[in-house]
Amino acid sequence: MDQLSAMRVFVRVVETGNFTRAASALKMPKTTVTNMVQALETHLRTTLLNRTTRRVMVTTDGALYYERALQILSEIEELDGSMSNSQTQPSGRLRVEMAGAFADLLVIPHLCDFHQRYPQIQLDIGVGDRLVDYIAENVDCALRGGTPTDQSLVARKVGELKLRTYASPAYLQRFGYPKHPDDLAKNHISVGYLNATAGRVLTMEFCRGEEVVEIAPRYALSVNDARSYLNAVVAGIGIGQVPGFMADDLVERGTLEEILPEWECETLPLYIVYPQTRHLSNKVRVFVDWLAKLVQGLKEPHRLRDPERNTPQPVLA
Known part of the structure; x- marks a missing residue:
């Protein structure tokens, strides 16, 4: 046999x-x-x-x-x-894990470009932000937000996403506009993002010049999925911080408003991680390089700020 x-x-x-x-x-x-x-x-x-x-x-x-x-x-x-020059034309199945928001809003909208470049790669995307057994599940790599803490994984940084603070018009009509980050801890409700690994709700960080503020959000709801988190903010449950690319269309449609725009938020680093026991194959390497260029190509929206209303206004041509 x-x-x-x-x-x-x-x-x-x-x-x-x-x-x-x-x-x-x-x-x-x-x-x-x-x-x-x-x-x-x-x-x-x-x-x-x-x-x-x-x-x-x-x-x-x-x-x-x-x-x-x-x-x-x-x-x-x-x-x-x-052994057959696959560096120029990598092929085969590539299994990647990533959170649903990254899949839906960042990667999938640009996959036609990836497949035009590498038509012989069959991409299998597992959607979710869970702990992965890379060997048992035959996962090649995962896209993760935040700095990895698992020492058994090799991590390559592919970029950073700038967070912004948002609320729905319905929420702002009920609670008003916060004037300082401290207001979020005293007079406002936020949507909590639950870090499954740490088992706690993440803090919110703000910076304006030399002033740095970190608050533990008051929340009525916490979730551990970025899409659900964004949907909760859109529903008016509370204030939230998400990368700008996730909220830009919603802001343009008037579904969300950026608040505290004069305060800079922390950035969310993006990493590709894979187990140390696996070498970085050609198909993984080209996907990582493509993804890094994609993240770096994301443009920050340019908006003028109206200090009276504390919401972004469109730039007039």
Whole structure:
């Protein structure tokens, strides 16, 4: 038995859901596909697939074997590619984890450009801001906001996002406009962002010249997802701080207003992280470089400030 070929066949059966589609994709007779999987099961002395007349179900052992086989085949593919000038045209599956807001508002709107540059890369994006088992889940890298604290990960900074402070018109009609960051801790309600790793709600930081203010927000709601956080601010539940690119369209539509514009907020660093046990493959490298240029190309909105109302006004041409 050619174990490597059998491994490839088994992976394709799992991905297609049955032997017929796998045989078609591999351009092999169905009987050959069936025999190779059976030979692999005999070699491993375990059942990888449960067959019925209508479908194929992966067993517990089969699911574990699939994840490891996928990782091994990916590494072999990367090794082969490095010997055949894949630096100029990287290829293969790239599994990336990132928060939903980064996926929806930053990465996906620009993916046509990425695929035009690298048409042979198949990008799988896992959406969420959770702890990832990179090896078991076959994740190549993750895009994370904030400075990483996990010493087992290699982190490469790809840029910074400037935070701004926002509230909805409905909220401001009820509570008025804060004149100083201290007002947020005394007379206003914020939406709390819960850092899942630290297990606490993040503070808000403001800077104006030499004056620096850090407050623990008074909140009625805290969430650990950026999209939910932004939606809560839009709903008028409280004041929030988000990167400008997430709120620009909402400000233009009048759904959000920037408040305390004369105060600078902290910046949110963006990192690509991956496990130390994995080398930085060509496909990961080109994605990181592309993402770094994308973040650096984000333009800060230029607005004149109206001190009487404390909200941004459009620049007049």
